[in-house]
Amino acid sequence: MADLRKRLLVYTAASIMIAMKLLSAECRDPVLHRVGGGRFTWNPDINFTEWSSHEHFYVGDWLYFGFDKKMYNVLEVNKTSYEKCIEREFIMNITKGGRDVFNLTEPKTYYFLDGRGHCFKGMKVAVPVEQYFPPIIDTQPPLLFPPNNNNNNPQPVFLNNGFPLYACTHIILISTALAFSFLF
Template sequence: MEILSLKKVVFMMVITITLVNMAKSELHYVGGDKFSWKPDVNFTEWSSHEHFHLGDWLYFGYERHLYNVLEVNKTSYENCIDTGFIYNISRGAGRDVFQLTEFKTYYFLSGGGHCWHGMKVAILVSEGVVAPTLAPSPQVHAPAPSPKSYTPALSPKSNSNGIQVNKIFFAFIFILIWGISSNN
C-alpha cells in the first residue's frame, strides 16, 4: 500500500508543477490586439510597456497574403534583412504563436520590404519584473528627463490578477484530482 501512496504523491507533485508552470505563462498580442502585425504600428512603444518572461507566448495576427513573421538576428533586425533568417514563424493562417524559451532578446520582422514600414519588434525576455524606479529628486536648473529614462508602468495584461485567477483555478483542479486519487 505504501508504494501506491508514494506513486500518488509523486503523480500529484508532477501535476502541480505542470499546472504552476502553465499558470505563469502569458499570451502577448504583438502590437496590442489580435490583428496588429501590420505596417505603421509602433511595436517599439508597445513592447516597452510589456514584460516578457520565460515561457510566455507571442501571438502574431496579420493578413496572411501580405505579411509574414521571421525571427532574425540583431543585424538583420536593424537593417531590415529578411534573408538568412533564424526561423520562419508564419504557418499560413495569419495567426501564429511563438513561445519565448530563452532569456535573451528576440528579433522579429516581416519580409518583403514591410520591415521598412515598421513591421519589426525586439522582445527582451527577462527573469523578473523590473520594479519602477523613483524619479530623481528635483534639482535647480536640472535638464528635462530624456524619453530613454522613462520607466513604463505595468501593462494591464501584466498585472498579477490574471495570474492569481490562474493559481486559484489550478489549486482547485489540484484539490479535485487529489480528492479523486485519495478515494481509490
C-alpha cells in the same frame, strides 16, 4: 511486492499533487502576448517598440502574431538583420497561417520582422525575455531565544535568515524526495 508497488504509486501521486499545489503558489502561468496589442495587429500601423516597452516577457510565454498572410509574414532574425531590416538568412520563418504563435524558450532578446518589405515601415519588434523568479516573501524566521537586555528597544536574535526558493524545480525535487522517504 504488490504492496510495495501500491505504496509507491500512492506516494508518487501524493508527491505530484503536493508539487502541483506548491508550484501554483510559486510559479506563474505562461502569458500569451498579442504582438501589437490586438487580434490582427501585425501591420505597419503599430509602433512595436512602444508596445514591447510596456510588456514583460518571461521564459515560457508565447507571442501571438495575427495578420493577413497574403500581405505579411513573420521572420525571426538576429540583431543585425533586425537593425538593418535584412530579410534573408533569417533564423526561422514562423508564418503558418496568419494567426501564428511563437514560444519564448530562453532568456534573451528575440528579434522579429516582416519579410515582405514592410520592415522599413516599422514592422519589426524586439522582445527582451527574462527568466521568472517568484517574489521573495519577507517573513521573519523564528526567534532562537528572546533578547536578554534591559534596554527599551530590544533586538530579537533570529535562528537564520530563511531560504526562499528561487526556482520552481526545487519544489518538485523536495516534495518528491519527501514522498519517497516515506517508502523506506
